[in-house]
Amino acid sequence: MGSRRTLLLAGAALLGSLALAEEPALDPYSGFKMAGDWEIVRANCIACHSPKLVTQQRGTEAQWLNIIRWMQATQNLAQFDPETERKIVTYLAEYYPPEKDRRRAPIPPDLMPPNPYSTVTNQAQ
Numbered sequence: 001m002g003s004r005r006t007l008l009l010a011g012a013a014l015l016g017s018l019a020l021a022e023e024p025a026l027d028p029y030s031g032f033k034m035a036g037d038w039e040i041v042r043a044n045c046i047a048c049h050s051p052k053l054v055t056q057q058r059g060t061e062a063q064w065l066n067i068i069r070w071m072q073a074t075q076n077l078a079q080f081d082p083e084t085e086r087k088i089v090t091y092l093a094e095y096y097p098p099e100k101d102r103r104r105a106p107i108p109p110d111l112m113p114p115n116p117y118s119t120v121t122n123q124a125q
């Protein structure tokens with residue numbers, strides 16, 4: 001009886017720690033996930049805009065690097081030394097990667113209402 005309860009508690013604790021391992025805690029100041037080189041990102045990415053602009057974005061390393069290049073070309077963002085830039089891009093791609101399911105699946109055509117603006121007549125909607 002007592003041992004079963006202990007086992008359950010141990011199981012719950014294990015699940016809890018697994019969940020924590022998956023989702024790093026958030027920095028109360030910036031909202032960044034506190035893992036990896038997050039402090040380098042916080043030091044370099046929140047001077048000009050809200051950190052939310054960063055944390056709501058998703059991308060691969062190439063996509064994050066593109067955003068950085070775009071800011072450097074058009075928004076006065078300074079060049080980083082290569083080491084710092086690599087750490088920033090690695091962190092962002094690891095903790096803010098592209099998400100597969102950000103959009104719902106399209107509604108099947110047979111569940112759609114007729115399109116009132118359709119210029120095609122005689123077409124099954």
Ligand code: HEC
Binds near residue numbers: 048053
């Ligand atoms: C020198 C100022 C400056 C710094 C530092 C800066 N940004 Fe930006 N960033 C901007 C400006 C300006 C915009 C455009 C803001 C707007 O549209 O309101 C922007 C926009 C963005 C966007 C939105 C892009 C889009 O397509 O909407 C992201 C994501 C972003 N920044 C990420 C970062 C990251 C990551 C860093 C750190 C490497 C960073 N920023 C550092 C100036 C900066």
